[in-house]
Structures are given as C-alpha cells and as structure tokens.
Amino acid sequence: MTTVQRIHVTENERQIFDLLLRAVGNFSPKTKLRVAGGWVRDKNIECLLLSLNGYLRSQGEDEVQGHVIESKPAQEGKQKPTLETVKMSLYNHSIDLVHLRRDVYARGSRIPVKVVFASLEEDAFRRALTINSLFYNIHTGLVEDLTGRG
Template sequence: MAAGAQQPSIVPTELEQQIFGRLLDVVHHGGLGTQLRVAGGWVRDKLLGKNSTDIDIALDDLTGKEFCEKITDYYEKVISHELKTPCVIPCKPGQSKHLETAKIILSDISDITIDFVNLRSEKYAENSRIPTAEYGMPEEDAFRRDLTINSLFYNINTNLVEDLTRRGLEDLKKGLIVTPLPAKVTFLDDPLRVLRAIRFAARFSFTLAENLKEAASDEKVKLNLRSKISRERIGQEVDHMMSGKYPVDAMCHIRDLGLFYIVFAFPEKTVPPVLDKHDWYVHVLICN
C-alpha cells in the first residue's frame, strides 16, 4: 500500500464482535499480555467483502492449548458455563500440520469452531517439505506463509489490519498471487504451495505473478513436487480446485505451467487405463 493511503478496516459482524469480545475478556481476566490476531483466510475474505467462519487465532506468547485452558477456566469461574473440552490436534507433519493446534467452541455464543495456534517461524531441510517450527514474531509468521494475500492479520486487541509483508493489501487490491519470500525459495521449501497458488488464483480469478509462474515452471521445483509431495496431498488440492467455481481456470494454469503430467501422473507400475472417446476429448482439450 502506498504511503499515505488509507488503511483498510474490517467491521466484524455482531456475532464476531461477541466472540472477539469474549476472548479479550479472557485475556483481561487472566492478566495476560497476549495479542490475539485473526490470521489468513478470514482476513482476506473479509477484505474482499465475503463472509467467513474460518476463524484462526494466532497467539504471540501462548500455545493454543494453553490459551484454551485459560478460556475454560474463565468460563468456569466467571460465567458458570461448562465448555466442551478443547480438541488438541498434535503435529502431523505428513499432513501439513507442523504445529499443535487447539480448537474450541464458545457454545454460549455460537457453534463456530475457533482454532488457536502460536505464531511461528519455519526452517526447511533441503530434502524435506516438513519444516522445523519454532515460536516466532508476527512478521516471521507472516513471511513464512504461502501467499501475501494469506499473510494478513486482524489484531483483535487493536482492531487493526496488519500487513507485515508490506504488500499483502496491495496484492489483494490488484488481484495478484505472489509469495512473501522469493517464489523459487518458497516452492523448493514446500512444492505443494505451487498448487495452492493455482487454487487461489482460480478461486478469485486473480493473476499469477510472472516470477511465480517462472518459479512454478522450474524443473527442480517440478522434480520436488513429484518426489516430496504425496499423491494424497496433491489429490486434496485438486479436489479443492474442482469443487471451486472455476475448475477449468485451475486446470489451464496446471497445463500452462507444464505441471499436468506431474499432478495427474499415474502411480508407478500401473498400466494407464484405456480412454474412451469422451475421455480422449477431455484429455486433448486440457493438454493442448
């Protein structure tokens, strides 16, 4: 965003205000200094004028489990309302869960599941897409994310949108798909982010940045996508693309970036099926 430009704001719905207010009550009751930031998709969607119930809270000084324990303690002592025990999801690096996440429902207010996780930084080994995750500062957490449009925060304590990569808001305004760090570095660290970039480009009819397309087409990135990412994870991303409004756009991006035979590769030692006339037509349409 250019210097002097007006900072965009988010006006939470009445229900969201209730939820955020309750979380701040927990902070104040516990004498905590915790900053509560809604991260990623909710912020992006609200700025695009879309509704979202995907509330992910990033914490600066507590784990998700620790903060959920503060919530349940507050409910027990102040509200006299018993919450269901928070669901704690342990690290599952193979499924892209690199840090423990806690989930809770403020059942006296809504049935929305709220996720809590601490801010983090990530470091990748050369031969793995599974990072070593550590506590991080807000800016470190923003830069380790896949795309600038997904790196924005909404600080509940201050009611301000935070653009710590200093280009997320501008890219959202322009409809541009860009990585916070150099695209090739980002994709070599985690090649699955190539497909996430394609998915979001198709979902919002946004434009893939030229340096991102160059990086996604790089032969080493393609090799890593083939060798580092399981067929299951690739399939999940394709499912998201196909269930969106513009699946053809996603398939065209995959074709244009030279990724078709990687994304839709047959398993090794499997004889490709014989395609009927209709299948051949679809195959030719996509691949040419």
C-alpha cells in the first residue's frame, strides 16, 4: 500500500468523520473507516488542478479553469446488484455507508451477476477508474493507494 498524501478536510467534513469515529469506537473498536470513490477522487482532482495551476503560474502561463463533473444516475434496467447501503444526512451532507465489495461476473459478461463482501484490496482492484481506488483513512487522515496505480 502506498500512502499518497494528506488532503484538506473542511470543518464540516471533520465533524462527520469525528462523529463516525466516536460511534464506531463505541460499538466496534476494531472497525477501520475509510472514504472511497468520488469524494477522494474529487479532493485529489482539486489538488491536481491547484498543482497544475501553480506550475503554470511559475512558467508565466495562464491558469486553467476546471471543475469536477458529477456522475449521471444509472439508466433504468441497467442497474447492477448492490450490497445493503445505509443512506443518511449528517451535518447537511448526504452520506452512504457500504461494505467493501467485489463483483462476480458470468463468463464473457461485463455485468455482475452477484456482489459479495470483500477485502479492502479486492474492493480497490475492482474499481474501473484507478483514481477511484484511492481511500481516505479517517483514522490517519491519509490517502491510501492499495493498487499503486491511483
């Protein structure tokens, strides 16, 4: 596992993470919490954009403008199977809590037929886009790259 970097966490995000850490510490102290997917990707894209603009400024070039494009909802009839998800709102943020997972495919198909519980590494390697395999470890405050390709 490669530790990538620390990322900026807003006060509101810190409140959410602290609440989750306290709750898990109370009922399941061995559980490790991580944030995966879009939030970590977006935070790293913001860092990449800032770094790129810093480089461009140092070279006397114009900065680039950018933003993250939100994903589109799945199309009707093309939903893949999922594990249970807890959806909630904490401090004005929508939060989804899910288990680590891996997809099981039929031979020759790209559509999963089953979703099963998995290890942290299996979850990281199943992700289609390598930057989505980055995890933010709430306990350490570090971004983790289990694939080495995030």
